[in-house]
Amino acid sequence: MSPDSSPRSTTDPHDLGDGDDRxxxxxxxxxxARAKETxxxxxxITPTLASLAAAGTEFTRAYTSSPWTLPSHASLFTGLYTAAHGAHGGHTYLDADHETVPAAFQSAGYETVGVSNNCxxxxxxxxxxxxxxxxKGWQYIQSDVDTGAVVRASGVSERLTSFKDQLLAGNPAITLANVAYERYLCGDNGAARTTDWITEWLAxxxxxxxxxxxxxxCNYIEPHIEYxxxxxxxxxxLSPTAVDEALGLRQDPRAxxxxxxxxxxxxxxxLRGLYRGELAYVDAQLGRLRDSIQKAGEWENTIFVVLGDHGENIGEYGFFGHQYNLHETVVHVPLVITGGxxxxxxxxxxxxxxxxxVPTLLETAGISAPELAMQAQGQSFHPRSATTPRDAVFAEHIQPQPAVDSLEARFGELPDRVRGFDRSLRSxxxxxATYIRGSDGSQWLYLAADGDEHHNRADQRPALAAQLDTRLDDWLGTVERDHTPETAVEMSASTEQRLADLGYL
Known part of the structure; x- marks a missing residue:
């Protein structure tokens, strides 16, 4: 489909006739980004997000369907739960047979651009x-060679060895430029360069x-470990002294x-103070991004969506990071939409x-994508949608990353509590109430009246636990699909190192 050449406006797609005014x-x-701070x-903490919410719509009870990046983005792109799209710790790839939102917009004649700072x-x-x-937002010049291994190496000898390996792996000039940028010129994890590049693209x-x-x-990764x-x-x-103390703390979630x-x-x-600083910094980049869209004359006809892909534990419930649990801290996220x-x-x-x-954006933009719409397991929350509002939300942690055997390979003998992480979780x-079930038969029941998730009431309220267990089974029966057997991608050594730095390996 070719785009219409007539001037575009903020007309609601529900009111469109035969024109292309998308x-x-x-x-x-x-x-x-977790809900607790946002x-x-x-x-x-997030003045830009607050101003967007004041001008748009804030969804105060938005939930991701998985507590970590790969499956949560797969759901965001496909409209499928993890049990259906199959991208998780045991199959670290989004299979090509799934329809995606970018592909639907591309087929509808949109120019489609992605910038990611999460590998x-x-x-x-x-x-x-x-x-x-x-x-790849963290690179100054796009390359298959990830120079992050050089930048993050500890000690002169390790850095020189890594530099030699990376230099020989691709174009030496590009590798040199990326090393210089990431080590000496980039003051963040790619956010500023990402905003700069998008601004240039808009111009x-x-x-x-x-x-x-x-x-x-666009994915901004700054709130991720390391803060x-x-x-x-x-x-x-934090006070200046406290900042120094916080930056000296070990940040190793798996350890x-x-x-x-x-x-x-x-x-x-x-550490929470540093985390809030990361959120505030990304919020400033969000403001710059909005300003660039406005300067390009595109803001009045833009649907602008900001969300967190998953949350984080910073000591809550005995966890650090976002693996091995489905607590509110890792699945409740911000969602703000403005425009249209x-x-x-x-x-x-x-x-x-x-x-x-997925169905909401298709409906809002007036995009016809029958295969994606039929595939999607979500429901539109467009203000004029006829769908019945949700009375429940679901989440899955089918296989953690890293798996327990990987933890054992790194740390040796593990405590029984950690061995217990070798299970799938659904909620x-x-x-x-919140009900969480493990594949090992474990159950957790948290009552909303308690105000938190510290008191497991499964033994005290067995009838309610059984009722929600049945509901979980009924839901799973409607969404689970056969998919590719468990496999992991043969990732490059540099990607493996970068994921290790993020706490995934």
Whole structure:
């Protein structure tokens, strides 16, 4: 389909006739942003997100369907639960037989651009399909050689060895430029360069005088481990002395989870200060991105979506990071949409799932994508949608990453608690309770009336636990599909190192 050359406006697609007057769609992921600091959006930590919420619609009970990046993005792109799309710790790839949102917008005549700063969300793992252009945000010049292994090496000898290996693996000039950028010029994990590049791309669109609508996906990874925000953002939440102390703390989620070291509550609070600084910094980049879209003259006709792909534990429930559990801290995330029908400054407090964005965005943009619409397991929450509002949300952790045997290979003998992580988890959340079930027969029942998830009531309320267990089975029977047997991608050594640094290996 070729785009219409007539001027575009903010007309609601529900009111369109036969014309092609479609909005741009921008989908921004604040990687690892949890609801605890971001819902409702407040000016103290995320002033840009708060202003977007004031102008648009904030969904205060939005939930991801998985607690970590690969499966949560797979659900975001396909509208499928993990049991259906099959991308998880045992099959680390989004299979090509699934329809995706970028491909649907591309087929509808949109210019599709993706920028990712999380190496799970790259072509190596099947996430570049449907994009006209897809960029690794942490690289100055795009290359298959990831120079991060050089930058993160400890000691001169290790750094020189890594540098030699990477230099011989690709174009030496490009490798040198990327090493210099990542080690000496990049003050973050790619966010500023990502915003700069998108700004340049928008300016180029203006120069080309194109009326073609665009779909833009962007992942900012800064709130992810390791928390090291620019100092001016960290000092918004910690004193200068406390910042120094916080930056000196060990940040190794897997070592913490297996009990190799402990963090006191005070130390966890220091780390939370750094985490808030990361959120504030990404929020500033979000503001720059909005300003660039406005300067390009595209804002009035743009649906702008900001979300967290999953949350984080920073000492809560005895965990660090976002593996091995389905607590509220890792599945409740921010979701704000502005533009089109989402510009009344309202808060919607009903349940929504991130995978519901697939039918919602198709409906909002007026895109006909029958195969994707039929595939998607979510439901539209467009204001004019006829779907019945959700009364429950679901999440899965089919296979953790890293698996328990990988932990054993790294740390040796493991505590019984950690061996217990070798299971799948599924959960259902309703107005009154949260029920989590493990494949090993374990059960957790948390009552909303308790106000938190510290008191397992499964033994005290067996009838309610049984009722929600049945509901979980009924739901699983409607969404689970056969998919490729468990396999892991043969990832490059540099990708493997970068994922290890993020706590996944």
């Amino acid at each position: 909005p741009n769609v921008v989908l921004v992921v604040m990687d690892t 819902v409702p959006a407040a000016s103290r 799970w969300i790259t072509g190596e793992f099947g996430f570049d399909r449907g994009f006209d252009r897809f960029r 180029d669109r203006q120069h080309r005088r194109t009326d073609q609508p665009f779909f833009l996906f 090291d925000p620019p100092r001016e953002y960290a000092e918004q939440f 913490f989870d297996v009990g190799e070291y402990d963090l006191s509550e005070r130390e966890c609070e220091l 029908p989402f510009q009344d400054g309202s808060q919607r407090d009903g349940f929504v799932q991130l995978l519901d964005l 259902v959340r309703t107005e009154g």
